[in-house]
Amino acid sequence: MTKLLTYEEAKRTIEINFKPAFLVEEEAVLLEANNRVLSGDVVSPLGLPSFNTSAVNGYALNSQESTEANEEAPTVLKVAGAISVGEQPKVALTKGEAVEVSVGAILPMGADAVVAAQDVEREDDVLQLFSPVCAWENVRKQGSDIQKGALVLKKGQVLGAAEIGVLAALGFKQVKVLKYPMVAVLSIGDEVNELSKPLQTGKRFDVNAYSICTAVMECGAKAIYFGVFPNNKAAIERALRAASASSDMVVATSTVDASEIVDALGKPGVVVNGVAVKPGKTTVIGFVGEKPVFLFPSNPSAALIMFQLFTRSILQRLCGRPVSDLKTVSAFAGSKLFSAKGSRTFSLVKLAFDEQCRLIADPVETYGEVSALVEADGFVEIAENEQFLDVDQEVLVRLLRGTAGKA
Numbered sequence: 001m002t003k004l005l006t007y008e009e010a011k012r013t014i015e016i017n018f019k020p021a022f023l024v025e026e027e028a029v030l031l032e033a034n035n036r037v038l039s040g041d042v043v044s045p046l047g048l049p050s051f052n053t054s055a056v057n058g059y060a061l062n063s064q065e066s067t068e069a070n071e072e073a074p075t076v077l078k079v080a081g082a083i084s085v086g087e088q089p090k091v092a093l094t095k096g097e098a099v100e101v102s103v104g105a106i107l108p109m110g111a112d113a114v115v116a117a118q119d120v121e122r123e124d125d126v127l128q129l130f131s132p133v134c135a136w137e138n139v140r141k142q143g144s145d146i147q148k149g150a151l152v153l154k155k156g157q158v159l160g161a162a163e164i165g166v167l168a169a170l171g172f173k174q175v176k177v178l179k180y181p182m183v184a185v186l187s188i189g190d191e192v193n194e195l196s197k198p199l200q201t202g203k204r205f206d207v208n209a210y211s212i213c214t215a216v217m218e219c220g221a222k223a224i225y226f227g228v229f230p231n232n233k234a235a236i237e238r239a240l241r242a243a244s245a246s247s248d249m250v251v252a253t254s255t256v257d258a259s260e261i262v263d264a265l266g267k268p269g270v271v272v273n274g275v276a277v278k279p280g281k282t283t284v285i286g287f288v289g290e291k292p293v294f295l296f297p298s299n300p301s302a303a304l305i306m307f308q309l310f311t312r313s314i315l316q317r318l319c320g321r322p323v324s325d326l327k328t329v330s331a332f333a334g335s336k337l338f339s340a341k342g343s344r345t346f347s348l349v350k351l352a353f354d355e356q357c358r359l360i361a362d363p364v365e366t367y368g369e370v371s372a373l374v375e376a377d378g379f380v381e382i383a384e385n386e387q388f389l390d391v392d393q394e395v396l397v398r399l400l401r402g403t404a405g406k407a
Contacts, residue, residue, distance in 0.1 A: 004276040006384070007309075007344040010285070014310065017271050019290045021248060023320045024179040030167060033159050035220055036177035037320045042153040044170055047143030052107045056138045059098040059120060059127060060111035066133040074121075074128040083108060098127050107139065114138035146170070156320060158220070181318040183216045184243035185209050186226035188236055188254035189298055194228045207300045207370055208253040215307050216251070220319040237261045240293065248318060250293040251311060253303045262286040262293050276384070278340040280306040301372045304400070305346050305379060326378070326398040334362035337389040339382040348376040349397060361397055376400060 005013065025039040054060065061077060069075035077098040081091040085104035093099060093110030101107065101114060113133045121128045146152060152170065153163055159175070167175055186209060193203040195210075206228055213223035224247055229239045236258055243250045244265060252258075263269035265288045272285035279302030284295040294311050296303040313323045331351060339345035349361040361380060366372045378399040382389055389395055 004274045004281065005272055006276050010272045010275045010277075010283075010310070013271050014285060014292075014314065017268060017287050018292065018314055018317075020317055021181070021290060025176055026179045027174045028177045029174055030164055030172060033164060033167075033175050033177060034161070036159050036175075037220065038153055038155055038157045038159065039176045039178050039320075040155050041151055042167070042170075042172075042175070044146050044148055044150045044152050046170065047148040048146040048169060049140050049142060049144070052111075052142050053140045054101040054103060054105050054107060054114045054138065055140050056114060056116045057102050058100075058114045058116040058138060060093070060101045060107045060114050061098040061129075061133065062093060062095075062110055063113040063133050063135045063137070065096070066113075066115070066129050066131075069129040069132055071130050074130050077127045077129065079122065079125045079127050081108075112136060112139070156322070158321060178320040180220075180222040181248040181315070182224055182246070183221050183249045183251060183315065184224045184226045184247035185213050185216065186239055186243060186250075186252045187228045187298075188231065188239075188252055188256065188258065189228070190231045191255070192228045192298075207373075208296075208298060208303045211300060211304055211373065212251050212253070212307055215304065215312075216315065219312060219315045220321055221249075221315055231256045233261060237264060241265055244288045244291055244293065247291070249291060249311075249315065250288075251296070251307065252294070253296050253298045255298045257282065257284070258295055259284045259286075262288075262295065265293070276343045277306075277309075278343045278345045280309075280346075281343070283310065285310065300370055301348055301376070304373065305348075308398070308400070309346070326400070329359060329378075329397050329399060331359040331361040331395055331397050333380075333389050333391055333393045333395050334360040335391055337361075337363055337380055337382060337395070339384070339386055339388060342384055344384055345382040346379045347382060348372055348379050349395075350375055351377040351397065361395055 028036055066075050080097040080099055082100035083089050083105045085102050089106055089108040091099055091108050093108055099108050112135050115133050187206050191203050192206050193199050195205055213225055216223040226243050229235050259270045259273050268287050270286040275283050282297050283306050286293045292314055296306045316323050337347045348364040350364055352360055354360050364372050364376045366375055378397040380395045380397055
């Protein structure tokens with residue numbers, strides 16, 4: 001019987017054998033770039049704002065003409081025209097003049113300041129100033145937000161709504177990003193029924209592949225649903241070989257031991273054949289060349305937990321993303337959380353606030369059932385040398401979804 005690796009040994013073995021693939025660059029249309037990873041730094045091709053613009057509704061003027069303005073002897077200027085936001089200035093200031101401007105309007109040539117409308121008096125085209133205006137007062141100077149040539153976004157940054165908005169402001173229609181790694185996902189088992197086919201007696205619909213495909217996409221990769229394959233050695237080998245040839249990573253769930261098949265696909269083959277964890281003891285991990293192959297148990301909760309523990313970090317690196325663990329919250333055990341003897345245990349828990357507004361973690365009773373996927377908010381790790389975590393003991397919960405507890 002093969003000796004099971006400890007959780008830490010399995011993680012180290014994966015790290016030793018994983019060789020990050022060369023990251024390929026491609027261009028993405030801006031509206032299709034959400035959640036993509038920048039392949040290089042982005043430098044601003046222009047300054048923002050692109051012109052000197054008014055920060056208030058008021059009057060553009062040359063600040064030098066207001067230096068002697070006061071309550072007793074106001075400076076008098078002639079209003080020579082008006083400029084609205086988005087409009088090209090059709091006037092230039094001459095001595096003794098001001099121009100009416102709206103917020104965001106471009107300043108006319110010769111103006112270096114704006115006085116707010118409420119700070120002056122106007123009658124027809126005559127404007128009176130009662131105090132000096134400083135140079136560049138109420139002006140958003142060209143490049144004051146973003147300077148031309150400034151580093152705006154860094155290589156490796158993940159694009160979201162804010163970043164894409166900035167790129168649009170700078171005039172980018174497309175952006176260079178890292179190509180999605182392709183992950184083939186398949187299910188192995190005579191009892192598994194594809195969603196596209198009528199449910200047969202004694203079978204269940206393919207839970208795992210859809211759950212894993214979604215987890216793959218959440219990591220920023222592209223999932224390829226490869227389908228369902230029977231517990232037949234030749235069929236499994238054909239499926240895994242085809243999946244490996246057409247993707248950067250393979251993730252499968254299986255009711256049978258397929259470690260020999262993974263070994264037959266190519267070197268180095270299987271590097272992890274069973275891990276002393278619960279759930280997930282039968283986990284098999286191998287490499288075909290530099291491509292990782294993960295075989296997880298068919299239990300839906302076990303498959304998803306094993307993916308998060310072993311596949312997530314590898315996939316993030318294939319995507320060129322910073323490695324990040326699941327979000328965590330601290331809670332108190334609502335009842336005893338028991339471990340499996342000699343195994344690192346990952347206990348599914350549901351979260352809720354008690355009357356004292358403490359976050360409580362209770363074990364999920366439906367472990368092993370499909371409903372556990374929606375009942376569980378996360379899982380708690382219990383070390384091999386601990387029999388249980390006691391009631392009211394503080395625990396760290398890794399979240400499987402964004403929730404941090406139900407009222």
